[in-house]
Amino acid sequence: MSAPLLSITGIGSVTPFGPAAGLLSNLTIAPEAIMSWPNAEARRAFQVKPFNPAKLVPGAKTRRLDRLSCWALVAASLAFQDASLDLDAIDRGRVAVVFASGLGCTELTEEFFRSAARNGWNGTDPITFPETLANVPACHIALFHGLRGPNLTVSGENFAAEIALLRAASLLRHGQADRALVVAGDALSPAVFQWYESAGLLAPACFTANPPVPAEGFIPGEGMVALLLERTPAGQGRIYAQLAGGRHARRGDPAQAVREIFSSQPALIYSAGHGSPCMAHSLAGAMLPSAARPFAGEDLPVVAALAVAEGLGASGGLFHLLLALSRHAVSAPTLLLGVAAGGGFAALRLEAS
């Protein structure tokens, strides 16, 4: 991926830190007990706390939506607000929505299954069915804001969010849209949590407030982050960073990919072993030295990812990016690097505005 640079001009999020427009300030958080599911007992996760979407997005009707659709709509709307973008002043047919999720609309998918268990396959709910589709969060964003550009939902085993960002960048580069709202996230559900638990992937912190240290394992999380990516920013507002390149591969040498997108060493590297819930930090640690030091002789500063974003798994990439921007303003070429257990990686190049 090369020029033109693409500007990140708006950020919206719905995360365990709460709904927010722009960067996050207090990044200290611990997993909390799950209270909303029957029989969840003392299980813990990084959860999005209930909030009233209509207070943040006037006119939003979310009562019948999956939580994922609701959060996507709120995060996208907050990103538009943050960018101070007047949608009436632009061609909404030139705004793309690229949504990424690892698991899709699990809340209403499980509800649809429960209705089939109650009533038989012939007695399911017609209102619920379309809301189970993986692409429906992107649809609700388009519907609410009247966005008629390309509208797609992508995923990937480990790097769904990074794939969304790269595909959105490609749409902009080819002139298939002028702006792209890139949105990524996932929501926890009882069956998803149970799968992690049955597979033995969860950290002791999921079961006790005071886990033994050091502890291996994964603390599931949920949330949604939206970025507005523009070829030529319409407003005079801030530009958080510019996306200058990226690579994603199922298997390969991340250091080589980094060398392809950086001509010299990046100033800062944000590393994440994200993507796969079974991915322990030790594994990321084993892969990172070569990946994060692509240029011989350099000893580069590496900033480790936060567990709250690791909890999102494949869709966590935008959350990692938001946390990185919230921790350090991008003032020089910066690498955002994710590596996965199977040898996959995603590398993004950010530059100062």
Next chain:
Amino acid sequence: MPKTTPKTTPKIPIDPARTIAVTALGVISPYGIGSSALEAGLLAGQSCLSPAAQVFPDFSGCVARVEALPAVAHPQRSSRSDRLAMAAAENACAGLDPELLRQSGVVMATTVAGLTELSPEVAVDPAAWFSRAGLACGAAYPISRVAAAVGEHLGVDGPVCAVSAACASGAVSLALAANMLLDGEVPLAIAGGSDALSEFTASGFHSLQSLDPAPCRPFDTNRQGLNLGEGAAVLILETLAHARARGAAVLALLRGWAMTNDAHHTTAPQPDGDGLAAAMRLAMEMAGVGVDEIGFVNAHGTGTPLNDAAETRCYEQVFRGRSTPIPVSSTKSYTGHCLGAAGALEAAIAILALRRGVLLPTLRLEDPIESGSVEYLRGPLRHQPIAAAISASAGFGGSNAALVFGKAETECSGDGRFDA
């Protein structure tokens, strides 16, 4: 967006480095494995639809099912959608250089993915269900698994991307793969869609009262709905320059592609078909073809009252200035609606029509929707040279995608065989 498309366009030389070639097709459909089986079935006018009760005891109506699904090494780890995808991808990639395959990228669409492997009890008592059914069933659920299964099966190291845009998914995957090639991300893209029949989707469409209890009749005034099908189609895409350099046979050129959204309703199409029309105009503009140069439209044509009416209005506005009515057909009348695979399967069929010079009729079409601008094909197969064809796709959530394919004869450096 362009509001009108010219009748013809000035011919400009193509740039092989910026032109996308289709060099192989892999298909698994109710007709069997391979594009030859698909071609033979279509040219014979054979419908794949059979009583749904044979597959789903709870449902009446019709479905089109793949009967002979190839065995895989680890069936417990693969959903039916995965297995269909792997079969089609293997079919498409037969004979490809393994090193080229390793460097390639995968873009695969699905809507159903591993829902086939789950039962309602998973939501009632997840712990008990996973204990009984095993964790592999849950692991197959994410939509990313279909693309990952193809990547693993073929030994692809490049980017592997899953796509879901409801029933436009298969066409969107081809559009994204074409973008990846123009970006220089991969030398070759393995792109398509796969979806299996499932009780989940059958129940969903049943709840929406979208299923025709009889074999579907797209574009008929008496149409009553759709029939579900299953299958997978995978196209091998690469730049024309790359195809020439390795001496690959070029089956067709993907000359234009575009995606839009209706922003109208979760399930209903925009009544005037504006969104799909915009996608078609953009794709034709990219392809540099006018309305008189399009010889065939393989329509989305689900057979539902709302879709077919909106689609008719779409074609009327796009092809209004054409010298003769645009020939349009829905091949879902043969294969059923294969959901996430439909856009890719119907792209493969459009290429078939282009290469063979055939206008496929819509089966069971007796009383077509009246339109001065559209000729809904019916009756016997018609032989007619086609310079360019469009495959049109639309889906829930207002997704639209249009693909313009052009003939490859002048570009073909291989034997020009259709079957991959």
